Amino acid sequence: MNIARLPLGALAANCYILEGEDDLAVVIDPASSAEVEAFVDSINLQVGGIIITHGHFDHFAGVAALKKRYPRAPIYAPEFDEEMLSSEAKSWAKFMQGVEFKPIRPDRTFNDGDRFSLCGIEFSVMNAPGHTAGSCLLFCEGSEGFFSGDVLFKHGIGRTDGYSGSTSQMIKTLGRIAELKGEYRVFTGHGEMTTLGEEKIYNPFVKNQPKN
Numbered sequence: 051m052n053i054a055r056l057p058l059g060a061l062a063a064n065c066y067i068l069e070g071e072d073d074l075a076v077v078i079d080p081a082s083s084a085e086v087e088a089f090v091d092s093i094n095l096q097v098g099g100i101i102i103t104h105g106h107f108d109h110f111a112g113v114a115a116l117k118k119r120y121p122r123a124p125i126y127a128p129e130f131d132e133e134m135l136s137s138e139a140k141s142w143a144k145f146m147q148g149v150e151f152k153p154i155r156p157d158r159t160f161n162d163g164d165r166f167s168l169c170g171i172e173f174s175v176m177n178a179p180g181h182t183a184g185s186c187l188l189f190c191e192g193s194e195g196f197f198s199g200d201v202l203f204k205h206g207i208g209r210t211d212g213y214s215g216s217t218s219q220m221i222k223t224l225g226r227i228a229e230l231k232g233e234y235r236v237f238t239g240h241g242e243m244t245t246l247g248e249e250k251i252y253n254p255f256v257k258n259q260p261k262n
Contacts, residue, residue: 051171051193052068053068053193054067057240058080058081059081059082059108059111060108061108061240062240063079063081063108065081065112066078068169068171069093070099072170074096074099074170076100077100077123078101078188078237079109080100080110081109082149083112083115083116087116097120098122098123099123099169101188101197102126103185103186103197103198104128104182104184105127105133105134105135106141106142106200108146109200111143113154114152114153114154124157125155125157125158126158127184129159129161130161130179131184132156134213135155136153138151139213140214162176162186163176173188173190174188175188176189179216179223180210180221180222181199181207181208181209182214183216187199193235194233195245198239199239200240202249203238204236204238205244206255208220224256227259228250228257228259
């Protein structure tokens with residue numbers, strides 16, 4: 051599977067573009083639209099679906115513009131973060147200075163254990179609250195990995211002091227991550243990509259989780 055990574059916006063949030071069937075692409079966490087549109091145009095694709103991993107504005111600031119250009123592309127977002135997508139305060143829009151806040155409404159929400167298909171690509175969801183209530187790991191068939199949003203970074207984790215964030219929930223999430231089996235690639239929300247194996251060895255927040 052072809053997966054492109056575009057660090058976008060003031061906080062360099064990683065936007066991922068996945069090439070699907072019928073010349074369609076799935077876009078995950080677009081912080082802006084212009085770069086996404088230019089990229090998909092350059093490889094002769096159309097945006098066929100948009101996924102948001104969690105409700106912070108640096109991960110969905112470009113969604114409204116993309117939806118305007120590609121009105122048939124459904125927006126998927128976590129159920130427990132839906133209210134954040136229409137709130138400038140709850141979505142931490144202040145960190146994207148100079149970018150107009152535009153609320154969005156998902157066409158479909160997802161929750162723990164859900165499976166869905168976009169542009170011929172199969173996704174499955176593991177809830178991973180802590181950074182936000184709706185944060186998740188989004189497993190993608192054919193990628194040998196998952197999209198972690200701001201839950202898990204290379205040798206780090208996301209902060210828990212925003213709206214609906216919870217340190218206690220993050221600890222439980224990290225315990226679930228530590229128990230995952232398999233050598234997954236981790237497509238992080240910021241910074242370099244990594245692997246689950248590396249994080250179990252070098253990420254202090256993961257490797258120090260008690261084993262059941």
